[in-house]
Amino acid sequence: MSSTGPTTPNKPQVKALNCPGCGAALTVRSFGNAVTIVCESCHSILDAKDPNLQILQRFKVATDEVRPLIPLGTRGKMRGTDYEVIGFQRRTIEVDGLPYSWHEYVLFNPYKGFRYLTEYNGHWNDVSILKALPEVHPYGFAPTVRYLGESYRHFQTSKAATSFVLGEFPWQVRVGEAAVVSDYVSPPRVLSSEQAGNEVTWSMGEYITGKDIWKSFRLSGNPPDAVGVYENQPSPLSSETKNIWVAFAGFLLLLVVMMIGFDMIARDEQVFTGAYRYDSNQRGEASFVTDEFDLRGHTSSVEVKTTTDLNNRWIYLNYALINEDTGKAFDFGREVSYYHGYDSDGSWTEGGQNDSVAVPSVPAGRYYLRVEPEGDPGYGVTYYTITVKRDVPQYSFYGLALLALLIPAALLTWRSLSFEHLRWAESDHPPIKWGNDE
Amino acid sequence: MTQPSGTCPNCGAKIVFRWSSSVQTVCEYCKSILVRTDVDLQKVGQVADLPPDSSPIQIGAEGTYNHKGFVAIGRIIYEYEQGTWNEWHVMLNDGTDGWLSDAQDEYAFSFAAPGRKLPEVAQCQVGQNYVWDNQRYTITTITTAHYRGVQGELPFQYWDKEDVTFVDLRSELGKFATIDYSDEKPALYLGEMVEFDSLGLKNLRAFEGWS
Numbered sequence: 001m002s003s004t005g006p007t008t009p010n011k012p013q014v015k016a017l018n019c020p021g022c023g024a025a026l027t028v029r030s031f032g033n034a035v036t037i038v039c040e041s042c043h044s045i046l047d048a049k050d051p052n053l054q055i056l057q058r059f060k061v062a063t064d065e066v067r068p069l070i071p072l073g074t075r076g077k078m079r080g081t082d083y084e085v086i087g088f089q090r091r092t093i094e095v096d097g098l099p100y101s102w103h104e105y106v107l108f109n110p111y112k113g114f115r116y117l118t119e120y121n122g123h124w125n126d127v128s129i130l131k132a133l134p135e136v137h138p139y140g141f142a143p144t145v146r147y148l149g150e151s152y153r154h155f156q157t158s159k160a161a162t163s164f165v166l167g168e169f170p171w172q173v174r175v176g177e178a179a180v181v182s183d184y185v186s187p188p189r190v191l192s193s194e195q196a197g198n199e200v201t202w203s204m205g206e207y208i209t210g211k212d213i214w215k216s217f218r219l220s221g222n223p224p225d226a227v228g229v230y231e232n233q234p235s236p237l238s239s240e241t242k243n244i245w246v247a248f249a250g251f252l253l254l255l256v257v258m259m260i261g262f263d264m265i266a267r268d269e270q271v272f273t274g275a276y277r278y279d280s281n282q283r284g285e286a287s288f289v290t291d292e293f294d295l296r297g298h299t300s301s302v303e304v305k306t307t308t309d310l311n312n313r314w315i316y317l318n319y320a321l322i323n324e325d326t327g328k329a330f331d332f333g334r335e336v337s338y339y340h341g342y343d344s345d346g347s348w349t350e351g352g353q354n355d356s357v358a359v360p361s362v363p364a365g366r367y368y369l370r371v372e373p374e375g376d377p378g379y380g381v382t383y384y385t386i387t388v389k390r391d392v393p394q395y396s397f398y399g400l401a402l403l404a405l406l407i408p409a410a411l412l413t414w415r416s417l418s419f420e421h422l423r424w425a426e427s428d429h430p431p432i433k434w435g436n437d438e
Numbered sequence: 439m440t441q442p443s444g445t446c447p448n449c450g451a452k453i454v455f456r457w458s459s460s461v462q463t464v465c466e467y468c469k470s471i472l473v474r475t476d477v478d479l480q481k482v483g484q485v486a487d488l489p490p491d492s493s494p495i496q497i498g499a500e501g502t503y504n505h506k507g508f509v510a511i512g513r514i515i516y517e518y519e520q521g522t523w524n525e526w527h528v529m530l531n532d533g534t535d536g537w538l539s540d541a542q543d544e545y546a547f548s549f550a551a552p553g554r555k556l557p558e559v560a561q562c563q564v565g566q567n568y569v570w571d572n573q574r575y576t577i578t579t580i581t582t583a584h585y586r587g588v589q590g591e592l593p594f595q596y597w598d599k600e601d602v603t604f605v606d607l608r609s610e611l612g613k614f615a616t617i618d619y620s621d622e623k624p625a626l627y628l629g630e631m632v633e634f635d636s637l638g639l640k641n642l643r644a645f646e647g648w649s
Contacts, residue, residue, distance in 0.1 A: 198565070
């Protein structure tokens with residue numbers, strides 16, 4: 001700067017002051033922005049706007065008091081900007097009579113202003129004040145908030161009281177003062193509203209790991225382990241779940257294409273047909289063999305179709321597809337039954353007059369069928385036709401393949417849902433418990 | 439462009455106006471508050487020592503807003519219970535002027551929006567909604583502040599003010615509005631919250647220990 005005027009602004013400096021309570025040295029790190037300063041030695045809360053640093057409050061500190069994990073004065077890079085830790089507070093809420101505490105760190109950069117970090121049980125959030133106003137939808141099962149096109153679901157509303165402070169703050173801070181804090185989540189983000197009096201402040205937090213914080217602020221040692229599932233912690237499974245369903249859809253498409261393709265190239269060739277008569281009243285051997293027929297081409301399926309004129313009856317057919325040269329037989333039995341009638345509910349039918357079965361992987365060769373019909377004596381005559389087709393399209397394979405793809409996807413989805421279950425169990429809207437309630 | 443200029447009636451220093459429509463300026467040397475008349479400059483008051491503040495902006499700071507270059511040419515400092523904030527009067531390179539407010543390093547750009555219907559100050563309550571220019575605003579804060587000092591060029595006479603009420607409003611799209619009740623007729627300013635980085639500011643103040 002080369003201002004020629006005589007009013008070249010002074011260069012704001014880090015002020016060294018002394019606590020009027022105990023005389024300990026104080027450092028003001030946010031220049032003129034500090035509103036309250038807390039003496040680290042005697043825990044006096046001082047009015048930073050007063051040149052005499054009037055003592056506003058003194059608070060008692062338990063001997064096992066917390067220390068900030070990131071010491072005041074530490075600098076680190078957050079989103080490409082250097083920030084210095086200038087303040088620290090612990091805030092406490094009560095749920096079912098039990099106190100829960102989290103920690104907030106005030107970060108400062110003289111150009112970009114303030115930013116905050118929160119830490120609870122090893123879960124961290126990078127927090128900044130919102131510039132636009134969120135849209136609150138307070139009704140429905142769980143209230144939601146819309147912000148910049150994204151929807152956030154209400155997680156918890158509680159009264160948070162400041163229970164410990166250190167360093168400097170750009171607002172009036174007092175131990176014991178409480179604000180109503182409401183959190184709305186859309187992992188990895190959380191929108192929080194803080195209401196004190198009739199003023200509401202909105203902020204947005206983004207989940208960040210302790211490891212990243214340690215790296216940003218070049219801290220030694222290891223961050224505390226994250227315990228449990230935090231309100232806006234991104235589910236490690238949610239993206240995997242999405243990916244597996246995308247893959248599933250891809251394979252499904254492939255299966256459909258395969259199915260259509262094989263359906264088109266399948267020869268579906270009729271190799272044999274014969275019409276027969278079975279009289280169940282006639283005693284004696286009913287079994288017979290058909291004429292021989294050729295199954296050509298590569299090893300593939302054979303479809304045996306039975307068409308009958310059954311009417312409120314059944315017939316059982318023992319089939320054997322026998323290779324004339326090797327004697328190898330494919331045995332299978334089919335029951336065909338067709339019943340219909342009329343009752344108080346109207347007409348009904350059961351079964352059908354026709355049946356079809358596929359015999360998989362039949363090598364080429366000369367074959368014949370041995371057929372052994374059975375029926376209830378007294379039924380009388382049944383006319384039926386047997387048709388044999390070579391290389392018919394097979395669909396059961398696709399069903400199995402579908403199942404094989406579906407199982408891992410469903411399993412992962414279930415695990416992801418249990419993660420969400422743990423998340424929401426801690427909220428004001430816990431999921432309905434399944435199974436026995438204890 | 440020839441800039442209007444004159445001489446400080448108090449100390450004789452040369453006074454140059456960067457913006458032709460400026461009504462008031464403060465002599466950089468003797469801190470006299472000077473108001474332009476048709477013929478000369480008249481001293482109307484004296485600026486007390488400015489409070490120590492830590493706005494990174496200063497007179498002469500330059501930046502870009504909405505593809506227009508701007509330079510800070512004056513400011514009003516207000517004090518309220520949470521400290522002070524600055525309303526930097528900026529001149530844009532299209533000849534218009536606007537305001538860049540800096541409250542604890544939260545920045546908003548706004549422009550005078552005359553001719554809109556405004557509520558009486560006594561009616562205003564946090565949470566109320568108003569619509570201007572098809573944009574819905576909600577009152578977020580009502581602040582009583584007092585004038586703490588002026589520097590540089592301003593588009594109106596502004597000095598020796600008592601307590602002033604400001605009604606701040608925000609929209610769901612990040613728009614910002616403020617109603618200034620310092621005059622008999624309230625004045626509306628419409629604008630938006632801005633990111634520090636988006637302004638591409640130069641000629642900023644330096645802070646010890648920061649670069």
